[in-house]
Amino acid sequence: MERKPVxxxxxxxxxxxxxxxxxxxxxxxxxxxxxxxxxxxxxxxYPALAAVKEVFGKTTVAVGAQNVHWEERGxxxxxxxxxxxxxxxxxxxxxxxxxxxxxxxxxxxVTLKASLLLQHGIAPIVCIGESREEREAxxxxxxxxxxxxxxxxxxxxxxxxKVVIAYEPIWxxxxxxxxxxxxxxxxxxxxxxxVAGRFGNEAADKLRILYGGSVTPTNVAPYMAEPGVDGxxxxxxxxxxxxxxxxIKTVQGKAA
Ligand code: PGA
Numbered sequence: 001m002e003r004k005p006v007x008x009x010x011x012x013x014x015x016x017x018x019x020x021x022x023x024x025x026x027x028x029x030x031x032x033x034x035x036x037x038x039x040x041x042x043x044x045x046y047p048a049l050a051a052v053k054e055v056f057g058k059t060t061v062a063v064g065a066q067n068v069h070w071e072e073r074g075x076x077x078x079x080x081x082x083x084x085x086x087x088x089x090x091x092x093x094x095x096x097x098x099x100x101x102x103x104x105x106x107x108x109x110v111t112l113k114a115s116l117l118l119q120h121g122i123a124p125i126v127c128i129g130e131s132r133e134e135r136e137a138x139x140x141x142x143x144x145x146x147x148x149x150x151x152x153x154x155x156x157x158x159x160x161x162k163v164v165i166a167y168e169p170i171w172x173x174x175x176x177x178x179x180x181x182x183x184x185x186x187x188x189x190x191x192x193x194x195v196a197g198r199f200g201n202e203a204a205d206k207l208r209i210l211y212g213g214s215v216t217p218t219n220v221a222p223y224m225a226e227p228g229v230d231g232x233x234x235x236x237x238x239x240x241x242x243x244x245x246x247x248i249k250t251v252q253g254k255a256a
Contacts, residue, residue, distance in 0.1 A: 005039070036248075127166045
């Protein structure tokens with residue numbers, strides 16, 4: 001089963017409105033003569049969604065949100081709903097560890113967000129992964145299994161086919177520390193086995209699973225070389241257009 005690789009750039013709160021537009025323009029320019037064989041998703045902050053969407057226009061680069069609320073509407077000061085991102089975003093990250101840490105977001109909330117996005121035709125990028133303490137206590141497999149099982153329990157085979165999972169060990173985010181590529185491949189296999197157990201081999205074969213955490217142009221290749229790694233979720237390096245495009249070029253190498 002050939003899975004189309006995905007590269008997601010998560011700009012977090014790093015870029016001003018102006019810098020977001022400029023970064024999008026640079027990425028567009030750098031990709032101009034490249035036929036994309038992978039999906040590329042850029043996730044700016046909410047206020048820049050419209051401007052970045054405008055820049056990418058009819059190109060194949062998609063725009064995503066970094067988060068969304070699990071309710072359709074209501075008295076939720078400071079929150080953003082699915083219908084508010086819908087004109088701009090074809091994707092949305094949910095369950096990012098920074099969001100989980102800030103708000104105490106639960107697995108239930110992450111799953112509710114993903115379900116709501118799917119109802120509105122937006123593809124969720126669902127982040128999971130263990131903390132440093134869990135890693136050191138050899139709880140990685142247990143944690144990832146719990147997270148994926150909880151998520152799968154609320155999905156159908158059809159809805160899962162639109163989801164992308166991002167395995168991001170929390171300790172690897174922004175730290176320059178990374179698990180071995182072979183460790184990442186093992187986690188991908190673990191996730192796929194859970195999916196196969198619930199929805200069958202075909203669903204597991206189709207699911208795209210990304211690695212995230214300290215990805216740069218210089219370290220991405222060995223991760224992409226592992227079976228089962230279908231792309232990357234990039235934070236810091238994605239705010240530098242040249243680095244982001246270098247990463248895209250490496251990931252492209254894996255595309256059919
Ligand atoms: P990083 O962030 O690439 O800066 O480690 C990844 C992420 O948080 O998605």
